Amino acid sequence: MKIYLSFTIAASKMFFRRKSSIFWSLFFPVVTMLVLGNAGFIGYSAPDVGLYNNSGPGEANKISDFKSSKSITIREYLSLDEALIALEKGTLSAVITLDTNSEIKVTTREGDIAEKEVVENFVFRMMNQEINSVSNVKSDIAEMNYQGYKGFIVPGIAAMAIMQNGIFSVVFTLLSYKNQGVLKRLKAAPISPSHFIVGHLISRVSIIVLQTFILLLMGVFVLNVSIGQGSILAWINILFLSFLGGILFLAIGLAISSLAPNEDSAPALANLVTFPMLFLSGVFFPIDFLPKIISYISNLLPLTHLAQGIRLSALYGNSPLMTMPQIAITFAWLALSFFICAISFKWE
Amino acid sequence: MEMIKVKNLKKNYDDFEAVRGINFNVDEGEVFGLLGPNGAGKTTTVEILEGLIEPTEGNASIGDYDVVKNSKIVKKMIGVQLQSVNFFEKLSLYEIVELFATLYSSSTDPDSILERVDLKKKRDSYFKTLSGGQKQRLSIAVALVNNPRVLFFDEPTTGLDPQARRNLWDLIKSFQKEGKTIVLTTHYMEEAEELCDRVAIIDEGKIIKIDSPSNLIDELTKTGFKTQKKIKDATLEDVFISLTGKSLRED
Numbered sequence: 001m002k003i004y005l006s007f008t009i010a011a012s013k014m015f016f017r018r019k020s021s022i023f024w025s026l027f028f029p030v031v032t033m034l035v036l037g038n039a040g041f042i043g044y045s046a047p048d049v050g051l052y053n054n055s056g057p058g059e060a061n062k063i064s065d066f067k068s069s070k071s072i073t074i075r076e077y078l079s080l081d082e083a084l085i086a087l088e089k090g091t092l093s094a095v096i097t098l099d100t101n102s103e104i105k106v107t108t109r110e111g112d113i114a115e116k117e118v119v120e121n122f123v124f125r126m127m128n129q130e131i132n133s134v135s136n137v138k139s140d141i142a143e144m145n146y147q148g149y150k151g152f153i154v155p156g157i158a159a160m161a162i163m164q165n166g167i168f169s170v171v172f173t174l175l176s177y178k179n180q181g182v183l184k185r186l187k188a189a190p191i192s193p194s195h196f197i198v199g200h201l202i203s204r205v206s207i208i209v210l211q212t213f214i215l216l217l218m219g220v221f222v223l224n225v226s227i228g229q230g231s232i233l234a235w236i237n238i239l240f241l242s243f244l245g246g247i248l249f250l251a252i253g254l255a256i257s258s259l260a261p262n263e264d265s266a267p268a269l270a271n272l273v274t275f276p277m278l279f280l281s282g283v284f285f286p287i288d289f290l291p292k293i294i295s296y297i298s299n300l301l302p303l304t305h306l307a308q309g310i311r312l313s314a315l316y317g318n319s320p321l322m323t324m325p326q327i328a329i330t331f332a333w334l335a336l337s338f339f340i341c342a343i344s345f346k347w348e
Numbered sequence: 349m350e351m352i353k354v355k356n357l358k359k360n361y362d363d364f365e366a367v368r369g370i371n372f373n374v375d376e377g378e379v380f381g382l383l384g385p386n387g388a389g390k391t392t393t394v395e396i397l398e399g400l401i402e403p404t405e406g407n408a409s410i411g412d413y414d415v416v417k418n419s420k421i422v423k424k425m426i427g428v429q430l431q432s433v434n435f436f437e438k439l440s441l442y443e444i445v446e447l448f449a450t451l452y453s454s455s456t457d458p459d460s461i462l463e464r465v466d467l468k469k470k471r472d473s474y475f476k477t478l479s480g481g482q483k484q485r486l487s488i489a490v491a492l493v494n495n496p497r498v499l500f501f502d503e504p505t506t507g508l509d510p511q512a513r514r515n516l517w518d519l520i521k522s523f524q525k526e527g528k529t530i531v532l533t534t535h536y537m538e539e540a541e542e543l544c545d546r547v548a549i550i551d552e553g554k555i556i557k558i559d560s561p562s563n564l565i566d567e568l569t570k571t572g573f574k575t576q577k578k579i580k581d582a583t584l585e586d587v588f589i590s591l592t593g594k595s596l597r598e599d
Contacts, residue, residue, distance in 0.1 A: 182434050
């Protein structure tokens with residue numbers, strides 16, 4: 001026990017004394033987050049508009065008219081709640097509701113003036129109506145907790161940083177100890193080398209949880225994003241997910257270093273694994289933006305679910321129970337990585 | 349009393365036979381040298397004794413404990429200085445010695461060990477800032493944390509300047525005075541002559557000869573051999589030391 005503790009303390013000291021580790025695990029994600037969160041230059045206005053028919057089958061013609069539009073993609077929803085959730089998440093930029101008294105309601109988020117105008121113009125055009133004439137088109141501002149792109153990017157960057165720190169701290173740090181012969185000297189001591197590896201991993205998981213916490217605090221205080229929506233359980237869930245994700249990506253790092261044919265190819269292999277995930281896992285933009293086929297791939301990747309779990313808790317205050325699917329998939333990936341490590345790991 | 353016993357030790361790496369049936373014993377308190385050119389099998393032999401690699405055939409014991417079956421007991425008894433010395437770069441010398449003391453469940457005071465190898469002044473420096481000689485001395489300090497009965501030194505003076513080399517010799521002699529058993533590998537003959545009670549000359553994985561340095565020299569001169577070099581009363585190294593002084597340069 002004392003040996004694990006000594007290694008954990010030693011590994012943590014070395015982490016905080018190395019400038020490059022501070023740079024990559026804290027400075028770099030914080031700067032990326034602040035730059036993207038402030039600029040919001042990936043114009044985060046979803047291209048799709050939801051359509052909810054509340055007026056019975058009589059309006060079928062109108063619906064197919066709407067859907068045939070080439071300028072705006074219309075997605076039909078069977079319940080208004082579902083459409084509003086999509087609007088809250090940012091998948092939709094507006095919802096059009098066809099009501100019984102042949103009234104049409106355009107629902108947009110507060111502050112999305114451009115979206116409101118574009119969609120209302122579209123509806124007028126479809127109805128062959130003059131914009132300023134008396135009409136049955138009503139607008140409606142939805143009351144919801146929508147935090148825009150900065151709300152999206154903060155949990156995304158937190159998840160990205162978990163992956164980067166987890167994988168690269170194994171691939172670079174542990175491999176360099178191995179290459180320098182430090183592990184060999186440890187092997188000559190009357191301990192199992194697993195003491196050292198486990199101590200190192202405990203230190204890194206703690207650092208990863210701390211790093212997530214710091215990134216979220218930066219989001220709260222610098223970008224004014226509301227995290228957790230006042231729910232302590234949501235915060236606990238975020239830290240639990242980063243703990244779980246930390247172990248997962250450390251295990252993936254171990255698997256990469258065991259599977260790499262030689263020491264030089266391990267960092268390349270690590271980049272090959274992390275790079276696609278940066279863009280396909282909903283870190284910088286929602287996976288709904290991707291073509292259908294690619295979004296199937298996205299749904300297989302571990303970072304997608306980690307980012308989604310953290311985002312659900314951060315933006316909507318989801319408790320651990322409400323992110324069960326994400327937690328379960330992370331566990332499944334964890335089991336798979338442990339299995340690969342177990343069959344391929346070599347101390348030498 | 350025989351401290352180390354090595355019987356018919358063999359080690360193969362795929363097709364390559366690194367060690368091909370080696371036998372020797374080392375008495376308690378003896379300084380035993382393994383001499384040979386690079387690639388002769390010295391390091392492989394020592395690393396088998398240290399429990400770092402397993403022999404393909406044969407066996408070896410230290411203090412009557414088999415180095416493979418009782419490797420944990422053996423590792424607790426011995427102090428090890430490996431050929432390529434490396435420790436954690438961003439830990440201070442004090443922290444490194446303290447960490448290794450924990451690994452050996454030893455309660456030794458790191459400062460007193462650093463004092464012993466003349467590194468007390470550097471206790472708060474990081475390993476990467478040390479000179480070659482200082483790194484070797486730290487490596488020896490780490491080998492001392494468990495107050496071992498047997499010490500292994502693998503080419504401890506390779507790449508050191510004459511001052512640092514003599515300083516290390518003095519250190520090794522002081523361990524001998526304490527009655528520790530020492531196994532030393534080297535390819536410097538004057539080092540073996542200076543330090544070793546007996547030497548084994550190894551080439552291509554086999555021991556060619558074991559005896560004390562002076563017996564080996566006598567045996568050669570009896571055959572009528574005379575060194576080509578005219579022996580003077582001093583060597584160039586003596587000149588160098590007398591001109592530049594014995595004090596260490598790196599501190």
